[in-house]
Amino acid sequence: MNRKLLIRSAVVLVLIMVAVFLFIIGKGYTLLLDNKDFEYGGKTYEAFEMVKVRVDREEPIELYPRDRDMVMVSGKAHTIGITVYNKNYDEIGTRELKFRLKGKGSMFLLSMPAFGAELEPWFAPFKTPEL
Amino acid sequence: MKNNKKNKKNVGTPWERFKRLIIAYPVPALFIVISVLAIPASGFSIGYLVQELSTRLARNSFLVLSLIVPIIAGMGLNFGMTLGAMAGQIGLIFVTDWNIIGMPGLFLAMIISLPLSILFGYATGKILNKAKGREMVTGFILAFFANGIYQLVVLYGMGSIIKIGNEALVLSRGYGIRNAVNLVNVRQAMDRLIPVKFLGINIPLATFLFIALLCFFILWFKKTKLGQDMRAIGQDMEVAEAAGIAVEKTRIIAIVISTVLAGIGQVVYMQNMGTLNTYNSHEQIGMFSIAAILIGGATVSEAKIRNVFLGVVLFHLMFIVSPMAGKNLIGSAMLGEYFRVFVSYGVISIALVLHA
Numbered sequence: 001m002n003r004k005l006l007i008r009s010a011v012v013l014v015l016i017m018v019a020v021f022l023f024i025i026g027k028g029y030t031l032l033l034d035n036k037d038f039e040y041g042g043k044t045y046e047a048f049e050m051v052k053v054r055v056d057r058e059e060p061i062e063l064y065p066r067d068r069d070m071v072m073v074s075g076k077a078h079t080i081g082i083t084v085y086n087k088n089y090d091e092i093g094t095r096e097l098k099f100r101l102k103g104k105g106s107m108f109l110l111s112m113p114a115f116g117a118e119l120e121p122w123f124a125p126f127k128t129p130e131l
Numbered sequence: 132m133k134n135n136k137k138n139k140k141n142v143g144t145p146w147e148r149f150k151r152l153i154i155a156y157p158v159p160a161l162f163i164v165i166s167v168l169a170i171p172a173s174g175f176s177i178g179y180l181v182q183e184l185s186t187r188l189a190r191n192s193f194l195v196l197s198l199i200v201p202i203i204a205g206m207g208l209n210f211g212m213t214l215g216a217m218a219g220q221i222g223l224i225f226v227t228d229w230n231i232i233g234m235p236g237l238f239l240a241m242i243i244s245l246p247l248s249i250l251f252g253y254a255t256g257k258i259l260n261k262a263k264g265r266e267m268v269t270g271f272i273l274a275f276f277a278n279g280i281y282q283l284v285v286l287y288g289m290g291s292i293i294k295i296g297n298e299a300l301v302l303s304r305g306y307g308i309r310n311a312v313n314l315v316n317v318r319q320a321m322d323r324l325i326p327v328k329f330l331g332i333n334i335p336l337a338t339f340l341f342i343a344l345l346c347f348f349i350l351w352f353k354k355t356k357l358g359q360d361m362r363a364i365g366q367d368m369e370v371a372e373a374a375g376i377a378v379e380k381t382r383i384i385a386i387v388i389s390t391v392l393a394g395i396g397q398v399v400y401m402q403n404m405g406t407l408n409t410y411n412s413h414e415q416i417g418m419f420s421i422a423a424i425l426i427g428g429a430t431v432s433e434a435k436i437r438n439v440f441l442g443v444v445l446f447h448l449m450f451i452v453s454p455m456a457g458k459n460l461i462g463s464a465m466l467g468e469y470f471r472v473f474v475s476y477g478v479i480s481i482a483l484v485l486h487a
């Protein structure tokens with residue numbers, strides 16, 4: 001009887017742990033990829049003429065000035081890479097970074113000019129404005 | 132003895148053997164005849180039909196397989212599988228609320244449905260033990276009763292007592308889940324996990340592997356002591372009791388297993404559909420799954436895995452071709468749809484008359 005109870009308790013415990021693990025790795029977040037002018041420390045970091053953004057293994061997204069696009073990801077740890085182009089579509093720079101989402105909420109705004117300038121913070125939780 | 136039986140099957144002319152086969156499996160034979168007539172009338176290409184059948188096999192097989200265990204245990208067709216479907220849907224509602232995406236979302240929904248399915252299955256098993264010999268009709272009515280409780284919880288409890296954070300899920304009055312829940316987070320997560328294309332047909336390989344896992348589980352389970360106990364109970368309850376088998380407890384376990392599998396099957400079903408009709412998705416599941424397994428040649432006392440796949444193919448072939456065949460032959464797709472519904476319920480009646 002005790003052995004049976006022990007095994008059943010262990011199974012329940014394992015299931016709970018698996019459920020918590022699935023919750024953490026599966027939690028969805030919306031990343032808003034923003035290519036707008038970014039103001040920080042009294043300085044304005046201008047939007048890129050064209051930037052290709054790749055998050056994890058998603059398809060690259062092309063952003064032009066004042067563009068904003070979104071990508072849905074799961075979990076908090078991700079990789080972001082950007083390739084910046086000038087007006088003539090010549091590649092002028094790249095940057096790749098592994099990062100961890102910090103802060104409350106399920107939506108984050110990622111500023112590409114801030115990321116390109118290696119500023120901290122270049123992303124922040126985003127809350128949709130209430131009407 | 133076995134050799135004699137095999138020899139008996141092969142005795143006679145091919146026509147006599149064919150006649151014996153038709154007599155042994157009248158329902159699948161009838162459906163094959165109807166399908167042979169309806170497919171050309173529908174005008175659908177073979178490629179289209181194969182693609183549709185591949186999708187529907189992946190979507191429905193797990194649910195239909197969940198019916199096998201209670202049949203082995205002599206409890207007939209488990210109309211109470213609807214309760215398992217409700218548990219699966221509750222899991223999906225929570226997963227959507229918490230925004231858990233992809234395969235982790237699906238597995239989490241299955242884990243959440245487990246305790247609910249076990250509870251529902253236990254309660255169903257207890258009630259069915261009090262209604263020995265009348266399990267099917269009791270399960271049928273129990274599903275209706277459980278539907279009322281489900282609607283009470285989902286329409287009034289969720290959003291008020293059970294906190295739902297996602298406002299998009301809740302009705303405008305502030306509580307109660309919306310009629311349609313968009314499962315965009317988990318839509319086709321399993322189907323697209325291992326995408327395979329064969330001769331232009333998209334095959335949801337991961338889903339089929341998951342279904343194969345259940346098939347192996349059923350084959351293994353039948354060989355275990357518990358599985359053999361269930362077979363013994365299915366053959367003769369009194370003899371099984373006399374042999375020392377805990378009949379009532381084993382029957383409850385059979386229903387619990389079926390309900391749990393139905394809960395998991397409903398999650399697989401809904402991830403393919405992509406949209407959860409909160410108050411309707413579970414209603415027809417029991418009826419259609421039972422119709423499918425009966426069409427596949429199963430009876431209320433015997434069911435094999437091959438009955439499941441044959442039944443799903445034939446039943447859903449009817450689903451696909453009837454409206455168009457009706458439109459091309461009679462001029463009204465509605466009549467074709469009516470014909471399909473008529474045949475679906477009719478086949479359950481025929482199977483019950485022949486084998487109950």
